[in-house]
Amino acid sequence: MKGGIRWKSGDRPSIIFLLGPTACGKTELILNLCTHFPSEVVSVDSAKVYRHLNIGSAKPSAATLNKIPHRLINIADPTEIYSVARFVEDATDAIEAIVAHGKIPILVGGSMMYFNSLLNGLSELPAADVFIREELELKLEKLGIKSLHAELQHIDPFAARRIHPNSKQRIIRALEVYKSTGIPISSWWGNRKRNMLKNCYAVHQFGVIPTQRRLLHEKIERRFLQMIACGFVEEVSGLYGRGDLNNDLPAIRCVGYRQLWSFVSGETSFAEAVRRGIVTTRQLAKRQLTWMRGWDDLKLVPVDDGKKLLPTKKIVDACLKTLSRTPISLVTD
Numbered sequence: 001m002k003g004g005i006r007w008k009s010g011d012r013p014s015i016i017f018l019l020g021p022t023a024c025g026k027t028e029l030i031l032n033l034c035t036h037f038p039s040e041v042v043s044v045d046s047a048k049v050y051r052h053l054n055i056g057s058a059k060p061s062a063a064t065l066n067k068i069p070h071r072l073i074n075i076a077d078p079t080e081i082y083s084v085a086r087f088v089e090d091a092t093d094a095i096e097a098i099v100a101h102g103k104i105p106i107l108v109g110g111s112m113m114y115f116n117s118l119l120n121g122l123s124e125l126p127a128a129d130v131f132i133r134e135e136l137e138l139k140l141e142k143l144g145i146k147s148l149h150a151e152l153q154h155i156d157p158f159a160a161r162r163i164h165p166n167s168k169q170r171i172i173r174a175l176e177v178y179k180s181t182g183i184p185i186s187s188w189w190g191n192r193k194r195n196m197l198k199n200c201y202a203v204h205q206f207g208v209i210p211t212q213r214r215l216l217h218e219k220i221e222r223r224f225l226q227m228i229a230c231g232f233v234e235e236v237s238g239l240y241g242r243g244d245l246n247n248d249l250p251a252i253r254c255v256g257y258r259q260l261w262s263f264v265s266g267e268t269s270f271a272e273a274v275r276r277g278i279v280t281t282r283q284l285a286k287r288q289l290t291w292m293r294g295w296d297d298l299k300l301v302p303v304d305d306g307k308k309l310l311p312t313k314k315i316v317d318a319c320l321k322t323l324s325r326t327p328i329s330l331v332t333d
Contacts, residue, residue: 012202013099016323018108019044019115019292020208021285022255023220024303025312027060029208030108032316034068040098041070042091044109044118047254048073049082052239055232056256058223071098078251079244084117091118092197099201110284112291119197123188128173129180136172136179151175156184206319207292207300213285215304220281224256228274236260255284 018033020026030041043049047057051074060070071094076082091107091114098105107115140148148171153160155178163170174185197203210216236257239245245252247261256277263273292298301318304310 012200014104015095015197015201015203016104016106017115017119017203017205018106018208018319019112019206019288019295019298020110020303021210021216021288021292022058022110022281023223023285024208024210024216025309025315026108026110026208027058027064028312029315030106031064031068032312033319034106036316036320037104038102039104039106040101041068042094042098042105042107043070043072044087044091044107044111044114045073046082046087046111046114046250047257048109049076049087050074050078050080050251050254051076052078052235053251053254053257055227055230055235056260057254058227076251078239078249081250084113085122087111087114088118088122095197095201110288112288116291119203125177125185125188126181129176132176132179133172136175140168140172145171148172148175156186158186159184159189162186203297204323205295205298206322207295207298208303208315209289209292209300210304211302211306212304213289215309216285217282219309220285221278224274224278224281227256232256233260233264233270237264240264255280 016033016039018026018030020029033039034041045057047053048059048070049072050057053059059073065073072087072090075090095105095107107118109115136148145166145168148168149160149163149165152163152171152174156174159174163174165171177183177185177188239252239257240261247253247258247265252258252261259268259273259277259280262268262276263270268276292300299322301315301322302310303315
């Protein structure tokens with residue numbers, strides 16, 4: 001069977017992770033990689049989970065999804081808060097279903113927190129306490145975020161260093177956990193659930209990465225302008241016109257959407273919204289690359305030669321060459 005795959009007797013089923021910064025060509029790479037062995041794709045993207053966020057999330061086209069289905073795309077409404085915990089549950093179910101069909105799950109995306117939580121497990125944090133949260137939100141309105149962050153610094157210095165001083169949701173959650181349990185949230189972070197992914201699967205991790213950030217920055221700008229030409233503003237205008245969404249929702253806070261939301265709501269000019277969208281996308285790529293450089297067991301695959309972007313086939317061949325040295329045996333009969 002062309003593109004078949006064999007696992008040695010006794011080996012755990014294999015999973016492939018493909019991480020990469022925004023605009024580095026992951027979609028085209030996956031379409032090529034999937035032709036080499038029986039596999040199914042699981043999207044690891046905090047924007048693509050939302051319906052109606054199509055252009056700005058660089059969601060694969062309908063034709064692409066028909067050819068190679070991607071799980072965990074279009075599974076939530078923009079009014080919903082799709083959490084990391086929900087992703088871990090959904091992704092685990094998807095992986096189990098794909099393996100049960102005798103295929104290899106390929107997880108691809110740029111949401112590094114999703115990848116990390118799936119691989120290393122979630123902290124067993126207590127459930128939310130509505131009353132404490134309401135008290136903290138009232139305190140936020142009255143005293144401001146600096147006051148809450150200072151309180152967190154007093155009770156949990158480690159968490160205060162990890163959480164950005166302007167991250168309202170994370171600061172409130174950290175204080176809520178402490179007030180409801182008496183235990184700092186940083187203590188809960190060390191208490192991870194048993195990670196069935198590592199226990200049950202052989203995880204092969206690849207990170208596509210630019211050697212020259214300038215090339216990625218240029219591609220980010222080209223892609224953002226192309227999104228504008230393809231109707232990105234009209235897409236955001238449609239979301240704004242629904243009347244049930246606001247810029248505090250995770251869907252609207254996604255890169256690009258928040259900036260264009262400011263334009264369609266009359267807060268900024270079109271030129272400023274585009275400029276901010278490009279800058280924010282570059283900042284996202286920088287954070288993603290920082291995650292990847294500190295990632296254990298991640299095999300880095302360059303997407304350029306220092307002067308220009310490499311052909312997709314060359315990147316795919318580099319991944320296949322690495323896989324050929326693992327218990328996965330690729331065969332072409």
